[in-house]
Amino acid sequence: MNIIQLKKLSYDEVAKCNRCGFCLPSCPTYIIKGKEAYSPRGRNAITRFAIENKLELDENTEKAIFTCLGCGACTAVCLSSVQTKDLIFQNRECQVDVGFYPKVAERLVRTLEDSHNISDDDQEDRAEWQELIKELPEDAFEKEKAEVVFFVGCVASFFPMVQKIPANMASIMQRAGVDFTILGGDEWCCGFPLIGAGMPEKLAAMKEHNLKKVADAGAGTIVFTCPSCYHTWKHFYETEARLMHASQFIAELIRDGKIVLDKEVKATATYHDPCDLGRNSGIFEEPREVIKAVPGLNFVELPMNRKFSVCCGGGGNVEMTDPDVSARVAQMKLDSVKGVGAELVITGCQQCVRTMGTRAKRGKIDIQIKDLTELVMDAMS
Numbered sequence: 001m002n003i004i005q006l007k008k009l010s011y012d013e014v015a016k017c018n019r020c021g022f023c024l025p026s027c028p029t030y031i032i033k034g035k036e037a038y039s040p041r042g043r044n045a046i047t048r049f050a051i052e053n054k055l056e057l058d059e060n061t062e063k064a065i066f067t068c069l070g071c072g073a074c075t076a077v078c079l080s081s082v083q084t085k086d087l088i089f090q091n092r093e094c095q096v097d098v099g100f101y102p103k104v105a106e107r108l109v110r111t112l113e114d115s116h117n118i119s120d121d122d123q124e125d126r127a128e129w130q131e132l133i134k135e136l137p138e139d140a141f142e143k144e145k146a147e148v149v150f151f152v153g154c155v156a157s158f159f160p161m162v163q164k165i166p167a168n169m170a171s172i173m174q175r176a177g178v179d180f181t182i183l184g185g186d187e188w189c190c191g192f193p194l195i196g197a198g199m200p201e202k203l204a205a206m207k208e209h210n211l212k213k214v215a216d217a218g219a220g221t222i223v224f225t226c227p228s229c230y231h232t233w234k235h236f237y238e239t240e241a242r243l244m245h246a247s248q249f250i251a252e253l254i255r256d257g258k259i260v261l262d263k264e265v266k267a268t269a270t271y272h273d274p275c276d277l278g279r280n281s282g283i284f285e286e287p288r289e290v291i292k293a294v295p296g297l298n299f300v301e302l303p304m305n306r307k308f309s310v311c312c313g314g315g316g317n318v319e320m321t322d323p324d325v326s327a328r329v330a331q332m333k334l335d336s337v338k339g340v341g342a343e344l345v346i347t348g349c350q351q352c353v354r355t356m357g358t359r360a361k362r363g364k365i366d367i368q369i370k371d372l373t374e375l376v377m378d379a380m381s
């Protein structure tokens, strides 16, 4: 019996793919690589043929399967609604079982198990971003009990380029009088990178730990600035707490009059829907609601927006496994921003800020990338 059958991968699901090719122009990796194996249809064929014992998984299937960004754009346009991203991620589990997976994933697993974060940093430095806060309260946002837990996530905690995201979010909540806490060194990686690595079963310890810490704080709401943490908690954690992405939380603060956006921001700006926030979590309108509340901003939509948004290049662990593909997808994204005449891209994800920001810097492209939290801070006097 083929390994894929052992994993009980849904044959019915992959058999729904009628090979029409309608998804091909929507797949960023197919556009970049121009090869069938790097398209949704090609990847579905790999999965199907493996289930049918017509194909052995090997280093070639490894490359095709692990270069998928997990963006889900293929499903958004597929008339048969084939869940290609889910099939590809299940296929990754099978690739792992037979030993054909990017070896960088082994280092990732070791790091997560030993250091509890993706970058092998000291957990004590998780709240380093607080140095960016002008008026840090005495408790440094670390309370024993609070109504809200702000779950910061690894990337925004440890990567200097995006540490202003948690600093801005904490400042917004502070100014709105929200009773919130962070977990500091007790926050562990949510485990999202393991899902993309084809090792979701290794999530258990992280899940148990984080759930306990939130329960200890007695919080009824958890707020995330990272869409992937939000998505992981929503789909892989079992909790009664209200899970909210920062854009939803901020939109509510504006509606309730807890914060006022009264300072003009003069710019032509567009919004990039992060895949894990938009298409993969269904949150499209709240970020736009917040952006439209900013006075002075000239807002323009990208031609491919909401569920048809194009990935920034930062998904699916591809930045780690094939940085060239990641950078070229980011370039495509920035080209589309230029096409609508925007000088500023707002998004709701630290990974998108990093991917597009790095590309803009390296390519000397005159486009600013900001997280929603930064825009909100700019608009508060």
Ligand code: SF4
Binding pocket: 016, 017, 018, 019, 020, 021, 022, 023, 024, 040, 041, 044, 074, 077, 078, 079, 080, 081, 082, 084
């Ligand atoms: S995934 Fe959907 S759109 Fe793509 S080839 Fe298969 S049936 Fe057609």
Ligand code: SF4
Binding pocket: 026, 027, 028, 029, 030, 038, 039, 040, 043, 067, 068, 069, 070, 071, 072, 073, 074, 075, 084, 085, 088
């Ligand atoms: S999830 Fe994205 S990168 Fe992966 S096959 Fe679908 S469109 Fe292509």
